[in-house]
Amino acid sequence: MDPNRQGARASYVALLIFVALWILVPSAVRRFNREAFVEFQAPALHLLGKSRELATFWEKKSRSVEEMAAAGRDLARINAALEIQIHKFEDIRRENVRLREITRYNVPAEYMSVVARVATRDSSSWWQRIVIRKGRNDGIRPGAPVVFGNTVVGRVTAVHLTTSEVDLVTSPGFRCTAYLEGDDQNHIVLVNGVASNSLGTAKARVSVIPRDYFMPAGQPARVFTTGMGGVFPSRLMLGYLDGGTYATQVGNFKESLLMPSRDLYNLQEVSVLVPLHQNPGEALMQGDQFQ
Amino acid sequence: MKESSDMHVLPSTPVDRLRLYGVFFFFLAGFLYVIGGLVYRQLIQSNELKDQSDTQSRRVVLRPPARGRIYDRNGFPLVDNRARWSVKADLASLQKEFRAEYLRMLAAEKAREAVSIDREKLLEDARVRVLQGWLNKVWFVIDETNRNTKGRKPLTKLTPVTAPAERQINITELRKHLRERRALPFTLVNDLAFPGTGQALTADDGTKSVARFIEQFPVEGPIRLEQDIVRTYPYGAMAAHVLGYVKDTDALPDNVDDISEVRVESMQKLRYTGKTGAAGVELSYNNVLSGRSGWELWSKTSSGYNQTRLKYSEPEQGGNVMLSLDYRIQQATESGLAKLKDPQGNLLPAAAVMIDVHTGEILALASQPSFDPNQLADRVSSKYYDQIEESGGWLNRTTQGLYPPGSTFKVITATAGMRKKVVDWDDVLDCGAFFRVGNRDYPEHEPVGYGEVNLDKMLAVSCNVWNYQIGIRTGIEALAAEARRFGLDTPLLQTVSDFETGGQPMTELPYAASRGLVVPDREYKLRVGAGAWTDGDTANLSIGQGYLLTTPLHMACVAASIARGETRTAPSIIHSLERTGRHPGALPIGLNAEQLASLRGGMVRCVEEGTARVARIPGLPYAGKTGTSEYFKKGEKAHLAWMIGYAPADYPVVAFAVLVEGQSDTNTWGGKTAGPVAKEMLEAWWPIAVKANLDDKPKAPR
Numbered sequence: 001m002d003p004n005r006q007g008a009r010a011s012y013v014a015l016l017i018f019v020a021l022w023i024l025v026p027s028a029v030r031r032f033n034r035e036a037f038v039e040f041q042a043p044a045l046h047l048l049g050k051s052r053e054l055a056t057f058w059e060k061k062s063r064s065v066e067e068m069a070a071a072g073r074d075l076a077r078i079n080a081a082l083e084i085q086i087h088k089f090e091d092i093r094r095e096n097v098r099l100r101e102i103t104r105y106n107v108p109a110e111y112m113s114v115v116a117r118v119a120t121r122d123s124s125s126w127w128q129r130i131v132i133r134k135g136r137n138d139g140i141r142p143g144a145p146v147v148f149g150n151t152v153v154g155r156v157t158a159v160h161l162t163t164s165e166v167d168l169v170t171s172p173g174f175r176c177t178a179y180l181e182g183d184d185q186n187h188i189v190l191v192n193g194v195a196s197n198s199l200g201t202a203k204a205r206v207s208v209i210p211r212d213y214f215m216p217a218g219q220p221a222r223v224f225t226t227g228m229g230g231v232f233p234s235r236l237m238l239g240y241l242d243g244g245t246y247a248t249q250v251g252n253f254k255e256s257l258l259m260p261s262r263d264l265y266n267l268q269e270v271s272v273l274v275p276l277h278q279n280p281g282e283a284l285m286q287g288d289q290f291q
Numbered sequence: 292m293k294e295s296s297d298m299h300v301l302p303s304t305p306v307d308r309l310r311l312y313g314v315f316f317f318f319l320a321g322f323l324y325v326i327g328g329l330v331y332r333q334l335i336q337s338n339e340l341k342d343q344s345d346t347q348s349r350r351v352v353l354r355p356p357a358r359g360r361i362y363d364r365n366g367f368p369l370v371d372n373r374a375r376w377s378v379k380a381d382l383a384s385l386q387k388e389f390r391a392e393y394l395r396m397l398a399a400e401k402a403r404e405a406v407s408i409d410r411e412k413l414l415e416d417a418r419v420r421v422l423q424g425w426l427n428k429v430w431f432v433i434d435e436t437n438r439n440t441k442g443r444k445p446l447t448k449l450t451p452v453t454a455p456a457e458r459q460i461n462i463t464e465l466r467k468h469l470r471e472r473r474a475l476p477f478t479l480v481n482d483l484a485f486p487g488t489g490q491a492l493t494a495d496d497g498t499k500s501v502a503r504f505i506e507q508f509p510v511e512g513p514i515r516l517e518q519d520i521v522r523t524y525p526y527g528a529m530a531a532h533v534l535g536y537v538k539d540t541d542a543l544p545d546n547v548d549d550i551s552e553v554r555v556e557s558m559q560k561l562r563y564t565g566k567t568g569a570a571g572v573e574l575s576y577n578n579v580l581s582g583r584s585g586w587e588l589w590s591k592t593s594s595g596y597n598q599t600r601l602k603y604s605e606p607e608q609g610g611n612v613m614l615s616l617d618y619r620i621q622q623a624t625e626s627g628l629a630k631l632k633d634p635q636g637n638l639l640p641a642a643a644v645m646i647d648v649h650t651g652e653i654l655a656l657a658s659q660p661s662f663d664p665n666q667l668a669d670r671v672s673s674k675y676y677d678q679i680e681e682s683g684g685w686l687n688r689t690t691q692g693l694y695p696p697g698s699t700f701k702v703i704t705a706t707a708g709m710r711k712k713v714v715d716w717d718d719v720l721d722c723g724a725f726f727r728v729g730n731r732d733y734p735e736h737e738p739v740g741y742g743e744v745n746l747d748k749m750l751a752v753s754c755n756v757w758n759y760q761i762g763i764r765t766g767i768e769a770l771a772a773e774a775r776r777f778g779l780d781t782p783l784l785q786t787v788s789d790f791e792t793g794g795q796p797m798t799e800l801p802y803a804a805s806r807g808l809v810v811p812d813r814e815y816k817l818r819v820g821a822g823a824w825t826d827g828d829t830a831n832l833s834i835g836q837g838y839l840l841t842t843p844l845h846m847a848c849v850a851a852s853i854a855r856g857e858t859r860t861a862p863s864i865i866h867s868l869e870r871t872g873r874h875p876g877a878l879p880i881g882l883n884a885e886q887l888a889s890l891r892g893g894m895v896r897c898v899e900e901g902t903a904r905v906a907r908i909p910g911l912p913y914a915g916k917t918g919t920s921e922y923f924k925k926g927e928k929a930h931l932a933w934m935i936g937y938a939p940a941d942y943p944v945v946a947f948a949v950l951v952e953g954q955s956d957t958n959t960w961g962g963k964t965a966g967p968v969a970k971e972m973l974e975a976w977w978p979i980a981v982k983a984n985l986d987d988k989p990k991a992p993r
Binding site: 176 | 435
């Protein structure tokens with residue numbers, strides 16, 4: 001027999017044996033393997049993120065002096081505006097502290113904030129999942145909300161040693177309750193991601209909107225977290241209602257699409273709000289038994 | 292060479308050829324048979340086979356639509372729908388878990404060396420254990436008391452044996468579900484907002500439990516969050532007898548015939564439980580409120596579970612109904628009734644109604660005791676059902692309660708007397724302490740009598756002796772005819788067509804009194820076997836006693852008719868801007884101007900200084916007539932307190948009737964007991980009328 005064909009046959013046999021062995025090995029071994037692969041891949045992800053930053057750095061460094069001067073002027077202007085805002089916020093903070101002292105209102109901090117750089121986006125679902133360069137070693141736990149400024153980015157779904165996976169607001173696995181701007185009665189609505197095709201813009205669906213709700217005139221209504229579900233702090237922004245609400249035939253409710261904040265498409269850095277106390281949902285995500 | 296060898300294999304003898312043709316035709320026949328069968332199946336039998344295949348492999352699931360809303364005349368929702376979030380387990384997705392648990396339990400049984408193993412029971416136990424595990428997880432998430440978690444390890448909440456029923460899988464329900472609706476998801480928590488026997492877990496409206504589940508429970512997996520609609524009555528028991536309530540039904544509006552894919556008659560149709568009207572407007576306008584069912588076409592697995600949803604259509608909400616009620620007047624009316632209590636503090640049975648004099652639209656209609664339709668909208672506890680039954684709360688006393696109208700009937704006696712010209716508006720009669728008819732004295736309610744009494748005074752003080760005299764002079768024929776002219780024997784409320792009810796035609800408020808209405812006469816007394824009619828019977832009838840039976844709504848219509856100077860008023864519970872104010876069968880009252888003015892003036896005097904003076908409202912002159920009649924309750928004599936009237940006195944806009952069933956040991960009198968309720972109704976209505984007049988001058992008051 002042709003030695004080439006013989007070699008090919010041997011490789012097929014080897015592949016079959018490998019597949020059979022893979023099927024037969026205990027699930028713990030397979031899980032370990034998968035986990036080990038993620039950890040093996042992690043340095044590459046770190047390197048990828050850092051090299052992208054380095055590229056950005058050199059790209060910026062190569063700009064002309066005139067460009068840099070113009071950018072410097074713009075920054076100075078922004079800095080000045082921010083300085084004023086900082087003073088304003090400082091005044092508000094002091095007033096807040098004063099009022100808390102008067103009313104003896106003392107709410108303990110519920111979350112610990114961990115800042116993390118975005119390593120990569122999951123290529124299988126471009127808008128739906130990102131990988132960040134912080135993991136179990138940094139105290140991140142599954143289920144923790146992920147924010148950028150006061151905007152919700154998503155939620156941690158899987159945590160590895162040095163990286164974590166975050167389902168974005170537009171991911172079908174994301175679900176939370178929200179309030180709508182302009183709804184005086186604060187009805188809760190449901191926000192969940194919608195699976196979109198590869199070329200479509202990722203969006204989330206806002207459902208169970210009361211029939212008598214109307215968007216404020218002249219601006220898209222903002223959508224905020226309720227803080228009632230025990231996962232997300234209250235009044236964080238989820239995005240805007242896109243293109244108005246439309247009635248479903250089901251009856252008393254309307255639906256709409258959520259246009260996530262613009263920042264979601266260009267994330268470089270996020271904050272993970274790790275709850276100080278574990279909530280039941282987190283226990284479920286870790287697979288605890290409740291028999 | 293090659294050619295010759297090929298030639299060599301061909302059969303050379305005739306026998307061989309025959310064999311070859313034989314084989315050839317055998318195969319040809321077989322081939323034609325197969326082709327023919329294929330053509331037959333594909334072209335001739337295709338429709339039939341497709342139907343069979345659809346029947347076996349597909350099913351239609353019908354989803355109930357949301358019912359329409361019911362509004363009051365100003366557009367306030369009296370009946371609405373709220374979102375109900377329920378947690379359901381997809382049994383098809385749990386098959387592997389059931390199997391694994393079953394095998395584990397089977398192994399345990401075998402290890403125990405059990406003598407006999409009931410595999411069916413074991414499989415059921417496995418299902419229950421798996422579902423219980425998921426239910427525990429749901430409760431672990433929604434119950435905020437689980438906050439007691441320290442460090443990284445949660446303190447899982449153990450389920451004790453004495454756990455509340457709602458935290459346990461109901462085996463009977465699971466069995467029933469597997470038997471009848473295996474393809475549909477099994478309900479773990481029926482209402483997330485109120486998971487514990489209708490109570491919220493936290494001191495809010497239950498939203499927190501819903502939010503906790505939404506945000507903390509994994510999105511993927513066999514446990515689904517479903518959202519549907521449940522009927523809600525925002526004002527609780529208010530106007531319960533008008534609005535009615537809904538009950539479960541499996542007979543959903545069946546519009547699947549519209550769908551070409553599912554016209555196969557034998558195709559299995561599964562229905563979610565929907566709601567249908569059980570009483571009140573919910574029942575009489577059931578078809579309007581019902582809407583159209585949604586449907587889903589599913590392919591199913593060999594074990595009967597749903598596999599893939601092939602097509603679907605959302606349910607379509609039912610139409611809305613706008614009632615003529617004004618919720619502000621309704622609230623005031625019920626608040627007035629709620630103050631009527633016996634010495635033990637129990638609510639007295641009572642009824643009150645207010646109608647628009649011109650259109651006949653009912654502005655308030657209350658019956659006491661009542662019920663809270665919210666408690667009947669979902670799962671009715673037998674305890675609550677029995678409680679309503681015992682208190683007599685099902686009866687709508689305003690339209691179904693039959694009572695002798697007592698002295699409120701005197702307006703009809705007076706009208707009959709004047710129309711028969713046996714008395715005129717300014718005639719004065721001598722009215723002593725009693726009036727002798729035959730050999731029996733018929734008493735006056737004032738021990739010394741009223742002396743000289745004219746029509747005006749009779750109505751003010753409600754003189755009985757004046758009515759005995761006029762009643763006997765008028766005669767039973769004319770008296771009964773007058774009562775009939777005012778429609779006391781005619782069923783009220785329009786009939787709603789069977790198209791709107793979705794069943795039998797019925798009155799706007801179902802089962803309004805019809806056959807029980809009695810305007811007695813000679814023939815009636817003979818028919819019921821009570822003997823010949825006597826003058827004593829006429830005397831009794833003249834003061835609204837005896838065999839006469841009517842409803843509070845009829846008496847409100849009498850008041851409205853007098854206010855307009857007509858004989859009939861057609862009341863309606865539905866608000867319509869196109870209502871003309873013409874009342875079928877209505878005739879002019881048949882009195883001259885002085886007579887009518889005197890009749891109305893006597894009613895005004897009744898409120899100003901007569902038996903209804905306790906209900907006088909400074910700044911709002913109105914006409915009224917009280918009545919106190921006797922009836923037997925549980926074998927003991929008791930009083931019925933009545934008051935009818937219209938307001939304002941000079942330009943009538945509304946008419947009303949109030950009835951209170953006194954207990955045998957209560958001091959119940961028309962003006963004293965029913966008067967304050969009428970006062971409260973009018974005090975609620977008057978500012979609304981004044982405001983309407985300010986907002987839109989030409990409209991009201993008329």
